[in-house]
Amino acid sequence: MSFIRPTLLRPVVAPRFVAAPRTAIAAFHATPKHNIMPAGPQVIDGTINDPAPVPEQNSKHGAYHWSFERLLSVGLIPLTIAPFAAGSVHPVLDATLGATLVLHSHIGFQACIADYFPMRNWPTLHKGSKILLNIGTAIVLYGLYEFETNDVGITEAVKRVWTA
Amino acid sequence: MLARTAALRLATSASARTTVPRAVFAATQTRSTATTTKTTDAEAYSILVAQRKQRPISPHLTIYQPQLTWYMSSLNRITGVALAASVYLYGIGYVIAPYAGLHLESASLAAGMAALPIAAKIAIKSAIASPFVYHAFNGVRHLTWDTARELSIKGVYRTGYAVIALTTVGAGYLIFGV
Known part of the structure; x- marks a missing residue:
């Protein structure tokens, strides 16, 4: 047992060869445990001196698109409250609720594709999932039409299942 | 050395x-190993x-301190995708049901739901009501921001806590009160 603090008992002669420190960048994002969203393939377009490309101006993808998104979202508020308040709604209002939900979902999925499969890194996946989404939305809209014409409507169906 | x-x-x-x-100044130094x-x-x-x-890639989600702001933002997208995926799965399922021999009509679903034990009913209702109510109220929070209101750290937290409270109450009502 020594009265000298352990920190003072370090070797007097430093080792001659100190291992080079490993690169620290790998610690987080290369660990499988932490690798929630691995970076996609690295893509280089042009040289380092190129200016950032200015996208072509198109109000359909800009202001109008933003306004249309808000219009759908704001419209969903009364459409969602109406069935709760009234107990049941007219089939046309019910179909409007369904169609608005599907379009809102469609735009949401588009945002996800743009965020997680960006065109720059995943051109094939980006285009493929957009095509799949369009097909899916068309089928769902057709299914909604079938449901509204052959079944009891969304509001009434949810009510019956919920209180079953 | x-x-x-x-x-x-x-x-x-x-x-x-x-x-x-590299610029090589032959008069002052020689470096025979360097080649161009x-x-x-x-x-x-x-x-x-x-x-x-x-080149190194920026670290991702795991290095950031958990905060209400980005946790609620992530949850908004996760609930949105979950709800939308459910709508799409049901919609596509409803179209192919006659060809696949499935029964997805509202009457069958209601009968199936009625046959479940109470615990399963609560579990299913929770799985649907919680994301729905959260996404609905957080959507209103987003629309509030879109009118340039509550766009401050204080406002973001105040509305965030309001959404959590409203979600708890609203989902609780839908699960147990209806």
Whole structure:
């Protein structure tokens, strides 16, 4: 047992060869445990001196698109409250609720594709999932039409299942 | 001496890899190991691209402190995708049901739901009501921001806590009160 603090008992002669420190960048994002969203393939377009490309101006993808998104979202508020308040709604209002939900979902999925499969890194996946989404939305809209014409409507169906 | 040799070796390997033309002052120093390679513009560009693909990538979600702001933001998208995916799955399922021999009509679903034990009913209702109520109220929170209101740290937290409270109450009502 020594009265000298352990920190003072370090070797007097430093080792001659100190291992080079490993690169620290790998610690987080290369660990499988932490690798929630691995970076996609690295893509280089042009040289380092190129200016950032200015996208072509198109109000359909800009202001109008933003306004249309808000219009759908704001419209969903009364459409969602109406069935709760009234107990049941007219089939046309019910179909409007369904169609608005599907379009809102469609735009949401588009945002996800743009965020997680960006065109720059995943051109094939980006285009493929957009095509799949369009097909899916068309089928769902057709299914909604079938449901509204052959079944009891969304509001009434949810009510019956919920209180079953 | 050892360090200098190592540095020289590093510089040599680096220059061999990058082929950056370096100014060599022959009168003041000689460095026989350094070599330069003539490359065409296309070759230089491909080397540059290869190098830039090795650049470090920003760390992701795991390094950030958990905060209400980005947790609620993530939850908004997760609940939205979950709800939308459910709508799409049901919609597509309803279309193919007659061909696949499935029964997805509201009457069958209601009968199936009625046959479940109470615990399963609560579980299913929770799984649907919680994300729905959260996404609905957080959607209103987003629309509030879109009118340039509550756009401050205080406002973001105040509305955030309001959404959590409203979600708890609303989902609780839908699960147990209806």
